Structures are given as structure tokens and as C-alpha cells.
Amino acid sequence: MQLEENTEELLETLWIRQKEKKSLPSVEELADNKPILDKLLDEGYVSVADNKVSLTKKGLPEAKSVIRRHRLAERLLYDVLGTSDMLLHDKACKFEHLLDRGLDESICILLGHPKVCPHGKAIPAGNCCKQQKTQAQKVVYPLSQLSSGQHGKVAYIHAPETGQLQKLMSMGVLPGEPIKLVQSFPSYVFEVRHSQFAADDDIAQAIYVRLPGQEELVGKEETSTSETNASPKKRGLWNTLLRRD
Amino acid sequence: MLKDAPKQIVYGAAIESAIDSIQKLLAGNYAVSKKAIAILLLQGDTEIADKVKAREGDHFERITEIISQAQSGYGQELSYVMAMSRQQHARDILAKTVVSQPKIGKGFAERLSRITMHPVTGIPILIAVLYVGLYWFVGVFGAGTLVGLLEENLFQDWLNPLLLDAFEWLIPVDWLRNLFVGEFGIFTMGLTYAFAIILPIVGTFFIVFSIIEDSGYLPRLAMLLDRIFKKIGLSGRAVIPMVLGLGCDTMATIVTRTQETKRERIITTLLLALAIPCSAQLGVILGILSTNGMALLIWIITMLFVLLLIGYLASKVIPGKKTNFYMEIPPLRLPRLSNVLAKTYARLQWYLKEVVPFFVLASFVLWLGDLTGVFDYVIKGLEPIVRGIGLPNETSEVFLIGFFRRDFGAAGLYTMVEDGLIAGVPLVVAAVTLTLFVPCIAQFLVMIKERGKKVALAITAFVFPFAFFVGFLLNTILNALGIKL
Numbered sequence: 083m084q085l086e087e088n089t090e091e092l093l094e095t096l097w098i099r100q101k102e103k104k105s106l107p108s109v110e111e112l113a114d115n116k117p118i119l120d121k122l123l124d125e126g127y128v129s130v131a132d133n134k135v136s137l138t139k140k141g142l143p144e145a146k147s148v149i150r151r152h153r154l155a156e157r158l159l160y161d162v163l164g165t166s167d168m169l170l171h172d173k174a175c176k177f178e179h180l181l182d183r184g185l186d187e188s189i190c191i192l193l194g195h196p197k198v199c200p201h202g203k204a205i206p207a208g209n210c211c212k213q214q215k216t217q218a219q220k221v222v223y224p225l226s227q228l229s230s231g232q233h234g235k236v237a238y239i240h241a242p243e244t245g246q247l248q249k250l251m252s253m254g255v256l257p258g259e260p261i262k263l264v265q266s267f268p269s270y271v272f273e274v275r276h277s278q279f280a281a282d283d284d285i286a287q288a289i290y291v292r293l294p295g296q297e298e299l300v301g302k303e304e305t306s307t308s309e310t311n312a313s314p315k316k317r318g319l320w321n322t323l324l325r326r327d
Numbered sequence: 328m329l330k331d332a333p334k335q336i337v338y339g340a341a342i343e344s345a346i347d348s349i350q351k352l353l354a355g356n357y358a359v360s361k362k363a364i365a366i367l368l369l370q371g372d373t374e375i376a377d378k379v380k381a382r383e384g385d386h387f388e389r390i391t392e393i394i395s396q397a398q399s400g401y402g403q404e405l406s407y408v409m410a411m412s413r414q415q416h417a418r419d420i421l422a423k424t425v426v427s428q429p430k431i432g433k434g435f436a437e438r439l440s441r442i443t444m445h446p447v448t449g450i451p452i453l454i455a456v457l458y459v460g461l462y463w464f465v466g467v468f469g470a471g472t473l474v475g476l477l478e479e480n481l482f483q484d485w486l487n488p489l490l491l492d493a494f495e496w497l498i499p500v501d502w503l504r505n506l507f508v509g510e511f512g513i514f515t516m517g518l519t520y521a522f523a524i525i526l527p528i529v530g531t532f533f534i535v536f537s538i539i540e541d542s543g544y545l546p547r548l549a550m551l552l553d554r555i556f557k558k559i560g561l562s563g564r565a566v567i568p569m570v571l572g573l574g575c576d577t578m579a580t581i582v583t584r585t586q587e588t589k590r591e592r593i594i595t596t597l598l599l600a601l602a603i604p605c606s607a608q609l610g611v612i613l614g615i616l617s618t619n620g621m622a623l624l625i626w627i628i629t630m631l632f633v634l635l636l637i638g639y640l641a642s643k644v645i646p647g648k649k650t651n652f653y654m655e656i657p658p659l660r661l662p663r664l665s666n667v668l669a670k671t672y673a674r675l676q677w678y679l680k681e682v683v684p685f686f687v688l689a690s691f692v693l694w695l696g697d698l699t700g701v702f703d704y705v706i707k708g709l710e711p712i713v714r715g716i717g718l719p720n721e722t723s724e725v726f727l728i729g730f731f732r733r734d735f736g737a738a739g740l741y742t743m744v745e746d747g748l749i750a751g752v753p754l755v756v757a758a759v760t761l762t763l764f765v766p767c768i769a770q771f772l773v774m775i776k777e778r779g780k781k782v783a784l785a786i787t788a789f790v791f792p793f794a795f796f797v798g799f800l801l802n803t804i805l806n807a808l809g810i811k812l
Contacts, residue, residue, distance in 0.1 A: 160402070167400070167401050167402040167403070170402055200402045200403065201402045202403075246651060247404070247407065248406060249653060250653070251406070251407065251410045253653065253655060254414075256410060256411060256414050257411070258414070259414075264441070264444075265441075265444060265445065267446055268446050268550065268551055268552075268553060268554045269550040269551070269553045269554065269563065269652065271444055271550060271656065277655060277656075278440075278655070278656040278657075278658075279653060279654065279655050279656060280444075280546060280547075280549065280550035280553070280563070280652070280653065280654045280655075280656050281651075281652060281653040281654075282553055282557070282562070282563075282651055282652040282653070284651050285651050285652070285653050
């Protein structure tokens with residue numbers, strides 16, 4: 083079903099409270115959204131017990147999907163379109179509603195199954211992540227999936243630990259820097275500007291690289307041969323997205 | 328001077344205003360500017376935060392508020408945002424000042440670098456480096472040629488007889504004279520070993536190590552071995568203490584400080600104490616075994632097997648999380664002779680300062696033990712154990728001396744070989760047991776200092792019986808297989 087924008091917002095709030103903050107909101111807390119809450123109650127998406135509102139079996143996957151779309155949208159806006167931090171949340175809220183079921187999967191594959199949003203919050207995994215689908219023409223790959231000699235620019239770094247992130251930063255591995263994979267066994271060796279670095283699997287998986295050709299993609303339909311295996315529908319999406327700014 | 332480049336990095340407005348407000352709140356005295364302190368605080372530097380907390384008292388809370396307020400305006404961590412600003416600033420300067428020509432092909436250094444890192448070509452190169460550097464230069468040239476020249480020609484034939492005569496005239500009392508020129512004499516044993524055996528071996532090792540270090544080969548070695556080292560709970564970074572351990576395990580144990588986690592430090596310390604022979608030991612053992620290729624091979628395989636097995640088991644037993652491996656790979660360079668010599672000189676100076684007094688002290692203790700007869704008991708006590716692993720009784724003295732310095736022990740074994748007291752299977756067994764055997768006293772003391780009494784004692788308590796156990800096993804296996812060496 084197609085949910086309205088403000089309904090999705092409320093589902094999002096409920097998900098964060100229930101799954102991430104682990105404290106269910108009371109009915110009073112949600113008083114501002116009373117009409118929407120009533121509607122969700124009617125349709126069986128939420129239930130109320132002890133004055134606490136929680137998502138039902140029917141509501142949970144729906145809310146998870148909204149969260150996923152919102153955070154994927156943020157990733158997309160931030161990594162690919164370079165939207166500034168300050169505007170990110172608001173834009174993503176508008177954006178997520180454009181991502182229908184199926185489209186979020188394309189975006190997810192396109193971005194290389196990112197695990198967190200630019201704010202560092204987890205993006206719930208979709209079916210595509212579980213199957214590690216890579217058929218769609220991806221633009222952003224973890225360094226570990228590149229083949230020797232491939233080069234691009236650092237798109238973002240997803241380091242599970244702050245320490246790791248800082249070490250990579252101190253080595254000059256920062257978003258926007260050109261990066262080239264020299265070899266991948268027994269360790270990864272990559273080049274950033276005039277320096278070479280060696281790293282293990284974990285580090286190579288934390289560096290996401292945007293492969294070249296995406297800039298040229300704007301407005302061009304049949305130029306690059308490497309993207310011919312992407313379906314027309316996905317390419318259409320790309321052009322729509324990239325033309326927006 | 329750049330005219331149009333801003334002299335200072337400008338961070339985002341929210342960060343800049345936070346820097347200003349924090350700067351104003353800082354009242355204490357700091358070695359660096361208050362602005363630098365403010366920037367470090369915003370970047371989440373815990374060390375600085377502790378200092379500021381101690382010096383600013385109530386203001387610290389307000390500062391924390393300012394930091395979290397500044398953070399709330401950004402999606403990424405402030406340290407990340409600020410690093411990006413600096414990066415941008417650097418890029419701006421670069422764009423205005425540097426014109427870079429596209430590289431035409433790969434230079435020789437780059438091609439050589441690729442060859443050293445490629446697994447197919449890298450491993451043979453690694454073996455070649457070890458063969459030429461350690462076996463040939465340290466083992467054959469240092470422990471063979473140089474030791475021969477210094478020990479036999481200079482000390483035994485010339486210097487020691489001279490001293491013997493001088494002391495006979497100076498000190499007519501036998502037992503006292505023995506302190507200086509007896510079997511365990513300060514001159515005839517301590518200083519002879521220190522300058523005639525250990526110095527040339529350690530010296531040649533430090534030359535090789537400095538060349539390897541200056542050429543930029545170590546990080547390449549680290550990246551080649553990272554995968555194997557992960558299996559024994561370490562990362563490629565541990566290559567540096569391990570290779571240094573082949574020079575001096577005491578020095579290497581101090582260097583384990585640079586490792587990131589406690590777990591890594593303990594595992595490295597254990598492996599250094601157990602399975603990494605120091606250059607003095609290595610030089611003497613290579614010197615003893617080099618005439619018999621099969622014996623040398625058995626020794627190498629046993630050492631590698633023990634290293635990997637114990638490392639693997641230790642990584643399972645010792646708690647703690649895995650560490651990541653990352654390292655800059657500098658371009659390969661031709662080492663400068665002057666740098667290599669300067670480094671070798673500095674290391675030798677360190678080594679002699681640490682070692683010579685110890686040789687003198689060890690000579691004294693051995694002389695005292697010999698004089699009072701205490702050592703006879705210890706040596707007698709060790710004899711059944713030594714015999715149990717198929718070695719002649721004389722080796723128990725070598726093991727006892729080995730506790731004072733590992734290299735002392737190895738050098739004692741050298742003398743036994745020269746005197747024809749030991750050869751064949753027992754020689755390999757003795758070499759293996761002695762290599763594994765307790766660390767020398769200097770290393771033991773450093774272990775206590777670096778890892779604490781508990782860990783140091785636990786490691787020693789493990790190493791001691793384990794060394795004899797491996798010796799026993801090796802002796803049994805070699806005899807059962809009927810191997811003659």
C-alpha cells in the first residue's frame with residue numbers, strides 16, 4: 083500500500099524508539115499525531131498496551147522499510163550528490179517517499195550495500211544485501227571488491243571503530259581522494275596520490291570507492307560500454323537522480 | 328610566499344565559533360597555543376581532554392557542552408569534518424603551486440617494489456634476503472670469518488696469553504686470579520665473549536638490519552606476512568619486533584611497546600622469549616650447523632613449527648580482540664652508507680652499554696658459583712635432564728651459562744663442538760633446546776618491566792620445561808627414524 087508522507091514519518095519515529103532506543107513511546111507523547119496514530123491502529127500497524135505504543139507484526143516490516151529507504155536516501159544524497167550535512171535529513175525525508183519498493187533495492191546495490199547512513203546509524207538489510215546482489219551496475223564498491231589496477235575516488239569510509247577511521251584519515255585516505263588498487267594478495271596494496279599503503283581485509287572493506295565514469299554518466303545514455311548490463315529502468319533512475327541538482 | 332592563499336585553515340562556522348569560545352574558557356597554562364588545545368579537544372583527543380579536565384575544573388563541563396553543540400551541526404564526527412577541511416586547504420595550496428606531470432611508465436624502483444610485494448616473486452626474494460643477509464653475512468662472515476679472526480687470532484693467540492702472564496705476576500693467589508683470567512674469568516670468558524664473539528655477530532646483524540630498514544623493505548615484509556601473522560594472533564606490524572628479535576630479543580621486547588593491543592604485546596613477548604633466536608645465538612648456531620645442511624634444515628623447520636604452533640595456540644588462549652593491519656609503504660630507496668653506519672654505531676653503542684657490564688657480572692657470578700661449588704650441584708642436577716634428551720653431560724653447563732646470556736650458552740656449545748664433544752643428532756637437539764630455552768637474564772628483566780611480573784614469570788615457567796620437552800621429542804623422533812647427521 084502507498085502510505086502518506088506523515089504516516090511514514092510516524093512509523094519511522096516508532097521504529098527508532100522501539101528498535102534503537104528500546105523505550106516505547108506513550109500515547110501522550112504521540113498526541114500531536116493523534117489522527118495518524120488512530121489510522122495506524124485501525125489498520126493494525128500498531129497496538130497499544132499499558133498506554134505504550136508498539137509496532138505490530140504487520141507494522142514492523144513496513145516501518146523497517148521506511149527507515150531503510152530514508153537512510154539509503156541519505157547515503158545517496160550525501161555520497162553521490164554531495165548534499166551538505168545540514169540539509170541532509172530534510173531532503174532525505176522528501177526523497178524516501180520517492181523510493182518505491184524495488185527502487186530502494188536498486189539504490190542499495192548501486193551504492194554497494196552500505197551498512198550505515200552518513201550519521202552512522204545502521205541501515206536495515208534488504209533482500210538484496212542478504213543475497214549480496216551485484217548485478218546492477220554499481221558505482222560504489224568497497225576497495226576489497228576492486229580488481230588490481232582499478233582506480234576511482236574514495237566515496238566514504240565505513241570504519242566500525244573510530245580508531246580505524248582516524249588512522250585511515252591520518253594516512254590521507256579521505257573522501258574525494260583518488261585511489262588505485264595495486265594488488266590484493268597477500269595484503270591489499272593501494273595508492274592514494276603519491277603514497278602507497280598496505281592494509282588487511284577489514285580495512286579494505288571499510289574504504290568505499292566510487293569508480294570513474296559516473297560524472298560522465300550525467301545526461302549520456304549509451305556512451306560507456308561498462309554500463310550496458312544495467313537495465314534501462316535503472317539507468318533511467320540514475321539520470322533522474324543526477325539531474326535533480 | 329603565497330599571496331592569495333589564506334594563511335589559516337578555516338573550518339566550518341560552527342567549529343570556528345566553538346574554537347573561539349573554548350579558547351576563551353581555557354585558563355590554565357599549556358605548552359602549545361590555546362587554539363591548538365581547542366582544536367584537539369574538538370577532534371576528541373582523549374589525552375588532551377584529560378589534561379584540560381585536570382586543569383580547568385568547572386570550566387570543563389562548559390567546554391564539553393560547546394563540543395557537543397558543535398558536533399550536533401554535523402553528520403560526521405568532528406575529527407572527520409576537520410580533517411576534510413584541512414585536506415581541502417592542502418588541495419587548494421597544491422592546486423596553486425604544483426603542476427604534476429603524468430607519470431610515464433613505471434620506474435625501476437616501482438617495478439622492483441611490485442616484485443617484492445607479489446606473493447609469487449616476493450617469497451623467494453624474502454628467502455634470498457634472509458639467506459644473503461642473515462645466513463651469509465651474519466652467519467658465515469660475522470660468526471665465521473670475523474669471530475675466527477678476533478677470537479682465535481687476536482684474543483686466544485695473543486691477548487689472553489699476555490693477560491695470563493700479567494695476572495700471574497700481579498695476583499699470585501690462584502682462586503682470586505681465576506676471577507680475571509680463569510675458566511669463567513672476566514677477561515678470558517666475559518670480555519672475550521663480549522668482544523670476540525658477540526660484537527662481530529651483533530655488529531654484522533645491525534648492518535644488515537639498518538640496510539633492510541633504510542631500503543624500505545620492512546613494510547613490504549610486513550604486508551607479505553600479515554596473513555600468516557594473523558593466524559598467530561598478530562598483524563603484519565609484528566614483523567618489526569620479530570625481525571629485530573633476530574638481532575637482540577631484549578631490544579625487541581622493548582619495541583613491542585609500539586604494538587597496539589596488550590594481547591599482541593604478550594604474544595610477541597612470548598614468541599621472542601621462546602622461538603626467536605637473537606643474532607648472537609643465531610650466528611653461533613648457524614656457524615655450528617652450517618657445515619651440515621640437513622642439521623640446519625631440521626633446526627629451521629623445528630623453530631618455525633614451534634613458532635607457528637605456539638603462536639596459534641597463544642592466539643586461541645590469550646583474550647583480546649584482533650588488530651587491523653595498515654601501513655604506509657614508502658618507495659624503495661638505496662640506503663646511504665653514512666646513515667647505515669651511523670645507525671649501526673648507535674645500536675652497537677646501546678648494545679655494548681647494556682651488554683658488557685652484564686658479561687662482567689655473569690663472569691663474576693659464574694666464578695663465585697664455581698668457587699663455592701654451588702654450580703656443581705646445579706650442573707649435576709641438570710645432567711639427568713640433559714641425558715634424558717640424549718645429550719652429553721657437558722651440555723648441562725652450557726644450559727646453565729645460557730641462562731646468564733643466551734649467547735653465552737650458544738658460544739659454550741661452539742666451544743664444545745670445537746673440542747669434539749658433541750656432533751650429529753645430539754648437536755641439533757642441543758641447538759634446538761638451547762634456542763627455545765629461557766631468555767637471557769637481560770631479556771627476562773625487560774620482560775618484567777614491560778609486561779609485569781605475572782606475565783614474565785608465566786612465560787618463563789612455560790618456556791623452561793617446554794624447551795626440554797621439544798628437545799626430548801626431537802631426539803626421540805630423529806632416533807626412531809634412524810636419522811644420522
